[in-house]
Amino acid sequence: MHTAEKAEWFLKTLKEFGNCGKIIYADNKPVGYAQYSSASRLPNTQEYGAKKLGTTQDKVAFISCLYISNKDFRGKGLGKKLLDEVILDLKNRGFNAVETFARESSPNNPSGPIQLYLKKGFHVRERLETNHDFALVRLDL
Numbered sequence: 001m002h003t004a005e006k007a008e009w010f011l012k013t014l015k016e017f018g019n020c021g022k023i024i025y026a027d028n029k030p031v032g033y034a035q036y037s038s039a040s041r042l043p044n045t046q047e048y049g050a051k052k053l054g055t056t057q058d059k060v061a062f063i064s065c066l067y068i069s070n071k072d073f074r075g076k077g078l079g080k081k082l083l084d085e086v087i088l089d090l091k092n093r094g095f096n097a098v099e100t101f102a103r104e105s106s107p108n109n110p111s112g113p114i115q116l117y118l119k120k121g122f123h124v125r126e127r128l129e130t131n132h133d134f135a136l137v138r139l140d141l
Contacts, residue, residue: 013037017056019089024082032068034082036061036090036098045101050126050136054099061090063100066112079112083120091141099125099138
């Protein structure tokens with residue numbers, strides 16, 4: 001997505017969904033980012049081949065990105081803090097659950113490693129047949 005398209009996506013998503021992103025800072029510099037919305041606002045979710053994603057009507061949000069971009073700050077608990085903030089925001093807004101696709105074999109994934117989610121109480125909802133390296137994970141709020 002180009003910058004103008006991304007800006008348009010954010011504006012429309014803010015209007016329809018509400019807050020849809022968080023940035024985490026270390027040493028006064030942005031080092032990580034989370035993006036979340038309804039799965040219907042995230043067309044790339046269809047590419048993973050999940051049988052059924054939660055819906056906005058069911059008050060389910062989807063994390064499309066949770067990433068510590070600065071490698072010097074990985075493994076220091078910032079991803080956990082960022083995830084905690086996303087979960088808190090969604091709970092405060094009355095969501096029932098949050099889902100994401102997590103990679104099982106590598107931490108290099110826009111949504112973060114599966115271990116991060118499992119430690120936070122997420123469970124594997126579906127192992128993806130079309131992409132065996134990913135699982136749909138869910139946390140009921």
